[in-house]
Amino acid sequence: MMEFSQHLCPKFERALEILGKRWTSMIVYQLLSGPYRFVNLEQSIPNLSGKVLSERLKELEAEGIIQRDVYPETPVRIEYKLTEKGRGLAPLFTEIAAWAEQWMEPPADLPES
Structure with missing residues (x-):
């Protein structure tokens, strides 16, 4: 098991800063399945504006x-x-998905499938 320090490593802090920006992780997650064109990325993430998508991609x-x-x-x-x-980043997202499946409830406004 990984040992955690009381002090944040500057590299770890930087990684969280990058991935913690709104929509960034969702964009990376979508791209894990392969290349996307701009319009397809925009359509695949509800409520993401083209302006913000463009900024995050840059x-x-x-x-x-x-x-x-x-x-x-x-x-x-x-x-x-x-x-x-x-x-x-793929293993990170795999672990987050497993954690979410075990511990998170779907949003109340999500339609049932």
């Missing part, structure tokens, strides 16, 4: 977590995908 690209691929087609096709650094 931030994630600057951090080296995602890669933006431009295909010289007509019209131009742009896809976003996780880098190796971004794919390294």
Whole structure:
């Protein structure tokens, strides 16, 4: 089992700062399944505005977590995908999903499936 320190490591703090920004983790989670075009990402995350999505994608690209691929087609096709650094987050999201399944109740306003 991992030992936890009383003091936050600056790297850990930075990671939480990045992933804790609103919508960032949801974007990374969606990209775990493969590349997405902007419009498909926007549609896959309810209540996420295009402006915020654009900002978060730029931030994630600057951090080296995602890669933006431009295909010289007509019209131009742009896809976003996780880098190796971004794919390294997969075990974290797997653990969060398992924890949520065990401990979280669905939101009250979520329709039953």
